[in-house]
Amino acid sequence: MNTVTDLTARRAQVCTALQHVLPARAVLSAVEDTRPYECDGLAAYRQLPMIVVLPDSEAQVVAVLRVCRELGVPVVPRGAGTGLSGGAMPIADGVVLSTARLNRIVRMDAYSRTAVVQPGVRNLAISEAAAPYGLYYAPDPSSQIACTIGGNVAENSGGVHCLKYGLTVHNVLRVRMVTIDGEVVELGSEALDAPGLDLLSVFIGSEGMLGIVTEVTVKLVPKPATARVIMASFDEVVKGCHAVAALIAAGIIPAGLEMMDQTSSRMVEPFVKAGYDTEAAAILLCEADGTVEEVEEEIARMSAVLNTAGAIAIAVSQTEAERLRFWSGRKNAFPAAGRISPDYYCMDGTIPRKRLGEVLAGIAAMETKYGLRCANVFHAGDGNLHPLILFNANIPDEFHRAEAFGAEILALCVEVGGTITGEHGVGIEKINSMCVQFAPAELEAFFSVKRSFDPHSLLNPDKAIPTLHRCAEFGKMHVSGGALPFSNLPRF
Structure with a gap:
């Protein structure tokens, strides 16, 4: 039996199982229906999913995850698809679970200055709903008109006002999520403290690898005079x-x-x-x-x-x-950027503020090295860079040069004491760069956390955390003798 036949049979098996727990309209398997889900904002990387599901309740999310766990089917969660690191890119033999239909504002409480929302609620919609009370939700990514709170939680999104008001992790009090086994878990609390381990801060920014968000309690702040x-x-x-x-x-x-x-x-x-x-x-x-x-x-x-x-x-x-x-x-x-270039590659790294000038000078030198232009826009207050590498995918080798340019920017960020991401996540885009920043023992610690939530690695597998084998191969390809660059620097 060939691979195409195998996938067809597998699709039919999984579709049948999912249609027992979801309405037929909520299970998409035809190519023309799944095509819109083949990538997120990092459109250079694409993969058609086997199936897309659109649950509209927490109970349906639980049912989907139990089916996928029983059949051993990988699950990739997806919000609005505005992510820029390939975190929502599908897996060929997996299911994309879209939270688009979980889009209700459950409760707006002006007295406690909180809002309880489902993951498919748009970031800006929270502030719009809070406006009559003189309140708003502070984190404001550039995509806030479209991005959803579930995706913001997955990536720990920030925005232009994060210097004073903080990232998503500083503005979320509670997350209700479902594990791969279909267990509903609440992390954090609407009170001043929560019992047990502080798993909320572990979950926020975990890029869909630990569970599926079904409800979020966010802080609201008074609108300034x-x-x-x-x-x-x-x-x-x-x-x-x-x-x-x-x-x-x-x-x-x-x-x-x-x-x-x-x-x-x-x-x-x-x-x-x-x-x-x-x-x-x-x-x-x-x-x-x-x-x-x-x-x-x-x-x-x-x-x-x-x-x-x-x-x-x-x-x-x-x-x-x-x-x-x-x-x-x-x-x-x-x-x-689309006005001056057919394509662009948006990077995301964070550095100490005092090294801004040095890093921008380094990026200017890289423009000459790779023969590509770069526009720099960034959250200067917290050193979060967003270089936009401009290229034309129709010209042979330009995309590969853009990738190499981006990887070198991230390596420079690590060299000066920074990190390879600030708010866009790792996804598939920066997975090799994780090998530059983190030592094998640290990567194993990351996998230990992953296994404690998802022992069979079915939730967004092969994203964000590179295997040690991958790092070894990356080292052989990019560095003489297999040693990673900047080995003398402290690991974060």
């Missing part, structure tokens, strides 16, 4: 980087602190007309929020620091519309 943004221009990128460090050293924690180089500003400005200074080598967006008096004071303090650091121009938003326009350019940086 006002907010204003400074756009500071610099004639050298390094000066902008030093200004970031100077702001934090001055004891100022802006609500948002973002940086864009000239390539990215010129890429974005014609697209959204945000009012960016396209002649500047770099611009900083610095937001202050709070009461009118607090904002006025912080704007003055930030302006003084920026001027001392070498800003050649400073513009301050005068209206809410202008503030939103300043942010619109940063929020639309990724789609704007």
Whole structure:
């Protein structure tokens, strides 16, 4: 029996079992129905799934996982598909479990400042529902209009305001999830503390490898009375980087602190007309929020620091519309890349703030080395870089050069004391780079956690954590003698 026949028979077997626990409309197996699920936002990597299921209740999620556990079928959870690391890429003989139909806001509690939502609720929809109470949900990824809270939990997403208000892990109180065995487990609590081990922080950012989210309790915060943004221009990128460090050293924690180089500003400005200074080598967006008096004071303090650091121009938003326009350019940086390049590869690494200038200089040298342009947009306040490597997939070898370019950026992040990801996750995109950062004992510790939740490795297998064999092969391919680079650096 050949492979195609085997897969056809397997698909029929699994479909029949799933149709016993789900409505027929919730089980997709025809190619034209499964094609939309073949990749996430990392579209360079694609794989048709064997089957896609769309449960609309926790009970149906439990039933699906029990069927898959009994039949030994891998399960890949999927939210809105906006992820950028291939974490939701299907497995050829596996099931994609979409949480799109689990999209109810269960409860909005203005008194406790919490919201209970299902995983398919869009990030922005939480803030929209909380607005009448003067509240909002702080984490705001650039894809917040489309991305869902379940995916945010899986990737520990951040956003332009994460410097002051934190990542997903800082804004989630409780997660209700289902294990591969179909057991419903609650992690965390709506109280100030939860009994037992702190597994909530282990689960958030686990990329769907430990369980399927069915409900999330998030914190809501009061909407500030006002907010204003400074756009500071610099004639050298390094000066902008030093200004970031100077702001934090001055004891100022802006609500948002973002940086864009000239390539990215010129890429974005014609697209959204945000009012960016396209002649500047770099611009900083610095937001202050709070009461009118607090904002006025912080704007003055930030302006003084920026001027001392070498800003050649400073513009301050005068209206809410202008503030939103300043942010619109940063929020639309990724789609704007399509105006100047057929394809782009968005990286995600984190470094110490004091090494920003050094790393950006290194990326500039890599542009020459690989013959590709790179636009830099990033969360400057916490050192989370998002280099956009521009390439044309129709030109032979350009994608492979882009991959190598990206891997070298991540290796540089590790070399200067940073990490290979900040908020996009590892997925399949950075799995080799995990070999650069983590030692074998650390990788085994990761697998031990995975086995405690999923002993048969059926939940999103072969993602995020590389096997030691894979690391050995990666070392042989990329480093002389099989030794990984930067072996003298401390492991994180």
